[in-house]
Amino acid sequence: MARMIFVNLPTRNLAAADAFYSAMGFEKNASFSNDDASSWMISPEIWVMSLSEAYFGGFLRGGDAPAFGEGGKQMLNALSCSSIGEVDELTRTAAAHGGAVYRDPKSDFPGMYGSAVTDPDGHVWELVWMEQPGDGTPTEESGE
Template structure:
């Protein structure tokens, strides 16, 4: 069995998160979703688990608290796009679904085109595409 990745994110508004992740085109797994959590399939091996703040906090220890929005960022969630056009399409869907652009789409490094956006709770997502014929080291 392939190793799987589950990105767990706290939310202050589960319905807004559901609208956002559905709008990105991710598939909701109803078997693992309820009033305190939503499970979103990105690929067969990558999933996003959006948890209400109270439920998310139940997994934390040592006085740790959920983090949202601006300030120090512990993680940048990044996924690959298949084309430059798909990167742009993710950007449009993020905006239409309640997200905001964090970093405009650009080719900041040769052959690497990406955009970054925030979900309704301020968690950062990046979608990037690499032109392997231009990218150094390939």
């Protein structure tokens, strides 16, 4: 079995989180979803678990509390995209469906293009396209 990752995120509004992740094109798994949690498949190996604030808090210990997007950031979730166009499209989709643009799309390095968006609770998702060696995909820098 391939190793999998489950990104668990607290939400203050499960319906708003559901609308956001659905609009981003993720597939909801009803078998692992209920009134406290929604399970979203990004790929067979990558899942987002959107958990109500109280339910998420039940997994924490030592006085820890769920954290949202305000103030400091402990994590930036990065998601690969298949093209520059997909980065731009997902950035627009996030902003139109309860999220926000956290960092405008741009090319920081040759062969690399990305943006960052937040979900409705302020969790940051970086959207990144990277040219793979030998794939021949033109980059903005090459002018092709």
